[in-house]
Amino acid sequence: MREAAGIPVKTTRYGQKALAFAVTHPVPHDNVSTEIHRSGGPFTLVPLPDYQGKPSSAVVWMERGPRAQELLALAPAEFEAEMTRRSCGLFGELTLASRRSIWPIISQSAARLDGERLALMAEAAHVVPPIGAQGLNMSLGDLRALLELAEARPEGLGDAMMLSAYHKARHAEIMLRLKGIDLLNRSSMLEARPLRDLRAIGLNALYSMAPVRRNLMQMGLGVK
Ligand SMILES: Cc1cc2nc3c(=O)[nH]c(=O)nc-3n(C[C@H](O)[C@H](O)[C@H](O)COP(=O)(O)OP(=O)(O)OC[C@H]3O[C@@H](n4cnc5c(N)ncnc54)[C@H](O)[C@@H]3O)c2cc1C
Known part of the structure; x- marks a missing residue:
């Protein structure tokens, strides 16, 4: 519809991708969302209801594109070790509770x-x-x-x-x-x-x- 109406957009590409997935962890999140900034992009935990009796969060992990692809290809155990490290161990050991999806990161606005x-x-x-x-x-x-x-x-x-x-x-x-x-x-x-x-x-x-x-x-x- 936007294109049909001839409305242009301005797009910014950052060369980043986001991995999105759910995790469980031993330390409760107390319904607080946590964003950890180091390099490559933020690592964000968004509180979810308990999953299989354990505290659970949705994670959005932003990294430069090639690094995100590398992480996506890791076996679950290696991936879990990497994400626990990246979360600075704030919630204890993170366990994957869903499949991993990957998203390109852009900014875009219609004129x-x-x-x-x-x-x-x-x-x-x-x-x-x-x-x-x-x-x-x-x-x-x-x-x-x-x-x-x-x-x-x-x-x-x-x-x-x-x-x-x-x-x-x-x-x-x-x-x-x-x-x-x-x-x-x-x-x-x-x-x-x-x-x-x-x-x-x-x-x-x-x-x-x-x-x-x-x-x-x-x-x-x-x-x-
Ligand atoms: C990794 C990631 C994490 C995010 N985390 C958050 C967050 O924590 N909090 C937050 O507020 N936002 C978050 N967002 C942003 C949020 O997902 C979007 O702002 C929101 O989904 C936009 O809603 P929308 O309805 O515009 O588009 P969408 O949710 O993309 O919905 C568009 C729908 O239209 C359908 N569609 C497309 N083309 C057609 C067609 N031609 N005919 C029929 N159907 C069509 C699609 O299949 C889709 O279902 C996140 C985004 C990403 C990528």
Whole structure:
């Protein structure tokens, strides 16, 4: 639909891929999501309900493409040892509880969110690297904006005025989040030790400033 409407997109490729799978672990997650930043990309554990009587999490493990392919090809026991190491042992030994899937990581944004009788939302409108669980939040934001506009003027459902108001309501915020997540992703890929130290100092300074932390929380970036 986007292509048919002639709406261009801007795509950024990072050369990263994400492995996605479920694990069980001995240490409970207490319903807290944990993102571990070292190099190559973040390693994220998202809490799941217990699986076979054990604490369980969904994992998104981002790495540079060739490294991700290498990890995907490992036998389960070797893979489990690698992921336990990468998780810094925070939850004890991780055990694979699903198959592993692999995803290319991109950022993408549509130049406009509206066309003739067309509203673009969710990944048709914006794709972000899976950091800070933003994909679904941004998509729900699109849906809320569309519902509010439809309720405010039901007779105008799908007309140019409604669709252009939708674009105005969402586009700037989407671009802001895209830039924020792009920055977080680029900083999470840093390899060189001095740059990683700089990242740690920068992130600490950033997170210890109360107004900045509040803004990030409001943006739903889940920073504590
Ligand atoms: C590894 C990974 C981890 C993620 N983790 C998180 C997370 O923790 N939290 C979060 O909020 N977001 C996360 N996301 C992002 C989230 O998955 C997306 O934001 C969300 O799925 C986008 O929803 P969507 O409906 O736009 O697209 P999709 O979920 O991709 O749905 C599109 C659907 O359309 C179908 N389809 C495609 N073409 C056609 C066609 N021509 N005809 C009919 N059907 C078609 C597809 O089969 C698919 O079912 C993650 C993404 C990845 C890749």
